[in-house]
Amino acid sequence: MGAVTYPNEGVSKFIELNFVPVQVQISNKEMTQKYNVTWTPTVLVLDAEGKEHYRSVGFLPPDMFIATFEVGKGHYYLDRGEYAEARAYFDEFIERCPVPEVLPEAIYFRGVATYQQTHDPKPLKEAYETLTSKYPDSEWAKRADPYKKL
Numbered sequence: 001m002g003a004v005t006y007p008n009e010g011v012s013k014f015i016e017l018n019f020v021p022v023q024v025q026i027s028n029k030e031m032t033q034k035y036n037v038t039w040t041p042t043v044l045v046l047d048a049e050g051k052e053h054y055r056s057v058g059f060l061p062p063d064m065f066i067a068t069f070e071v072g073k074g075h076y077y078l079d080r081g082e083y084a085e086a087r088a089y090f091d092e093f094i095e096r097c098p099v100p101e102v103l104p105e106a107i108y109f110r111g112v113a114t115y116q117q118t119h120d121p122k123p124l125k126e127a128y129e130t131l132t133s134k135y136p137d138s139e140w141a142k143r144a145d146p147y148k149k150l
Contacts, residue, residue, distance in 0.1 A: 001041045001059055001060065001065070004061065004062070005059075005060060005061060005062050005065050008062035008065075010062055010063075010066060011062045011065055011066060014065075014066045014069070018069070018073060019045070019069075024037075026040050035052065039057055039058070041057070041058065041059065042055065042056070042057050043055070043056045043060075043065075043069070045069065045072040045073070045075070045076060047076070047080075051079075053072065053075050053076040053079045054069070054071070054072030054073075054075045054076065056068055056069070056072070063098065063099050064099055064101065064102070066099075067097055067098070067099035067101075067102040068102055070093050070097075070102075071093070071102055071105050071106050071109070073089065074086050074089045074090050074093065074106065074109055074110075074113070075109065077089055077113070078109060078112065078113055078116070081116075083113050083114075083116040083117035084117055086109070086110075086113035086116075087110060087113040087114050087117055090106050090107075090109055090110035090113060091110060093106055094106050094107060094110060103134075103135070104131055104135040104138035104139070104140035104141065105140050107127055107130050107131055107135075107140065108127055108131065108140040108143060108144055110123075110127065111123045111124045111126060111127025111128075111144070111147070112124070112127075121147075121150045122150070124144070124147040124150055125147050125148065125150040127144055127147065128141075128144040128145065128147035128148050128150075129148075131144050132144070132148075
């Protein structure tokens with residue numbers, strides 16, 4: 001990713017605006033063990049206390065990197081219990097996302113965030129219905145399958 005993704009201007013700006021980047025060599029056994037990193041590239045979203053909120057393993061081209069870690073930012077809000085922020089973030093991201101491969105995960109977690117915020121199970125079923133109609137072969141449609149019974 002050092003040759004293609006990280007030098008990309010869009011990726012650089014995205015990282016600069018959203019994260020504090022730290023690169024750790026795979027030879028740093030203390031860090032790789034602490035964060036259970038066994039393959040490169042592994043990119044983690046951590047908070048200031050070092051708690052992991054999102055992880056990606058393997059190469060991502062620039063557009064996929066940005067979209068993937070936008071979903072990771074939504075996970076950060078969810079993990080912190082900031083459900084209204086997570087819901088708003090996923091809503092906005094879904095509207096403008098140019099990378100359809102990451103949309104199923106965002107749709108799934110928008111349903112989760114909305115449910116967590118309202119305690120109404122209807123958004124989970126809506127996520128299931130959207131996923132099965134638009135992305136029926138996605139892993140997120142399969143994960144949402146129990147929501148069809150709501």
